[in-house]
Amino acid sequence: xxxxxxxxxxxxxxxxxxxxxxxxxxxxxxxxxxxxxxxxxxxxxxxxxxxxxxxxxxxxxxxxxxxxxxxxxxxxxxxxxxxxxxxxxxxxxxxxxxxxxxxxxxxxxxxxx
Amino acid sequence: xxxxxxxxxxxxxxxxxxxxxxxxxxxxxxxxxxxxxxxxxxxxxxxxxxxxxxxxxxxxxxxxxxxxxxxxxxxxxxxxxxxxxxxxxxxxxxxxxxxxxxxxxxxxxxx
Numbered sequence: 001x002x003x004x005x006x007x008x009x010x011x012x013x014x015x016x017x018x019x020x021x022x023x024x025x026x027x028x029x030x031x032x033x034x035x036x037x038x039x040x041x042x043x044x045x046x047x048x049x050x051x052x053x054x055x056x057x058x059x060x061x062x063x064x065x066x067x068x069x070x071x072x073x074x075x076x077x078x079x080x081x082x083x084x085x086x087x088x089x090x091x092x093x094x095x096x097x098x099x100x101x102x103x104x105x106x107x108x109x110x111x112x113x
Numbered sequence: 114x115x116x117x118x119x120x121x122x123x124x125x126x127x128x129x130x131x132x133x134x135x136x137x138x139x140x141x142x143x144x145x146x147x148x149x150x151x152x153x154x155x156x157x158x159x160x161x162x163x164x165x166x167x168x169x170x171x172x173x174x175x176x177x178x179x180x181x182x183x184x185x186x187x188x189x190x191x192x193x194x195x196x197x198x199x200x201x202x203x204x205x206x207x208x209x210x211x212x213x214x215x216x217x218x219x220x221x222x223x224x
Contacts, residue, residue, distance in 0.1 A: 040122060043214040
C-alpha cells in the first residue's frame with residue numbers, strides 16, 4: 001500500500017463549487033504539505049502543517065484553506081473554485097529531522113470549468 | 114522569498130548522450146535537494162547536498178553543489194529512456210521550514 005494517498009485522483013467541478021481534496025499518510029510523519037503544480041512553474045507551496053495544532057500559509061494560499069484532522073490526515077479545500085485553480089495538486093510529508101526529504105502522494109488532477 | 118532558477122526548461126537528447134540541468138540562486142543556499150518526476154507520476158526524492166563543493170554520485174547521476182553554495186547541477190552520463198522525466202531542484206529555507214522548488218527541467222530521450 002502507498003505511504004501517502006490522495007483522494008480523489010481526478011475531479012472536474014464547476015466554478016463556484018466548494019471542493020475538498022484529502023490526503024492520508026501511514027509514514028508517521030509530523031509534517032504535511034500541499035503543493036500545486038502548473039506546467040513550467042514547478043511546485044508551489046499552498047499550506048503546510050508541522051503538527052495537528054500548527055497550520056502555516058505557503059507561497060500561494062489565497063483561495064485555499066486546510067484542515068489537519070489528525071497526524072495522518074491533511075485536507076485542502078477550495079471554498080469557491082475558479083478556473084485558474086485548475087492544476088495538479090500534491091500532498092507531501094516529511095519527518096521532523098534530517099534529511100527533510102519529502103514523500104509525495106500520487107496527486108489529484110483538478111479541473112474547474 | 115528565495116527564488117531558485119532552473120535551466121534549461123526542456124532538453125531533448127539522443128539515447129546515450131549526456132544531460133545536465135542547472136539550478137541557480139542569487140542568495141546562498143542552506144542545502145539543495147533534487148527530485149525526479151516521471152511522466153504522469155509524482156516527485157521522488159533523489160538526493161540532498163549540504164556542504165560547499167559537495168559532489169555525490171548515484172550510478173550515472175552526478176550531483177554537485179557549488180563552492181559558494183549558490184548553484185547546483187545534476188549530470189546524467191549516457192542517458193537511457195528510463196531517465197525520461199522532469200528533474201527539480203529544491204532549496205530549503207533558512208528557517209528550515211519550507212522547500213522552494215525550481216521550475217524543473219523536462220528531459221526527453223530519443224531511443
